[in-house]
Amino acid sequence: MTEAPLHEVRRAVYRPVREGNALEDTVARLVQTVRLGVVAPGESLPAERDLAARYAVSRDTVREAIRELADTGYLVRRRGRYGGTFVADPLPQPPELGIVPAEELEDVLGLRRVLEAGAARAAAGRTLAPEVRDDLWARHEAASAASEAEYRRLDTLLHLTIAEVAGIPSLVALAAENRARVNAWLDTFPLLPRNIEHSNAQHERIVTAILAGRADAAEGAILEHLAGSEALLRGFLA
Known part of the structure; x- marks a missing residue:
């Protein structure tokens, strides 16, 4: 099945972030995209320039956010003709949360x-x-x-x-x-x-x-x- 486009969901997860916490909010928004399955494991995220435009942040902020999530195992960066930033497949195992208040x-x-x-x-x-x-x-x-x-x-x-x-x-x-x-x-x-x-x-x-x-x-x-x-x-x- 070809998945429906979910235009409003994509607008929600790719909407501009707050100016005061641009890096943290960009990381959080990318994690939200992964957790919601808007981009499936093994699939690629939009290009850095597109993410920067959608989040209304600099490309440096996007690169740093991607680097943080690559270091924690959520994203994988690939170079070359078919390169880009991909959601890890499989995703890392979530930590034990213990008791939630x-x-x-x-x-x-x-x-x-x-x-x-x-x-x-x-x-x-x-x-x-x-x-x-x-x-x-x-x-x-x-x-x-x-x-x-x-x-x-x-x-x-x-x-x-x-x-x-x-x-x-x-x-x-x-x-x-x-x-x-x-x-x-x-x-x-x-x-x-x-x-x-x-x-x-x-x-x-x-x-x-x-x-x-x-x-x-x-x-x-x-x-x-x-x-x-x-x-x-x-x-x-x-």
């Missing part, structure tokens, strides 16, 4: 419920173009057919596609930042095969409700879906 966990998960439930309801309330409907269903099918190694990336892209389909660009940026934080936690514990099966069935109910224009059903299905991953996060981290 309950207030931090609940803050992030609470915001996720508001953002994702609102996105599902808004998406279901819109009249979607045929190509948008096809892209959303294709994202669901890609996640359902994903290997274990690819599952979390394609699951993430499905959720971000729902945020994009909602038609509220500023929502996409908030959802991307929130999901990157959640993924940093999810990546610290293993996928559970039965949980994947359950998750895929819930995805189908969510997407079907959105495509049918049933806002209440879409919101209810996604809240039920999020409750399952919240239980795992609390069990492993809290």
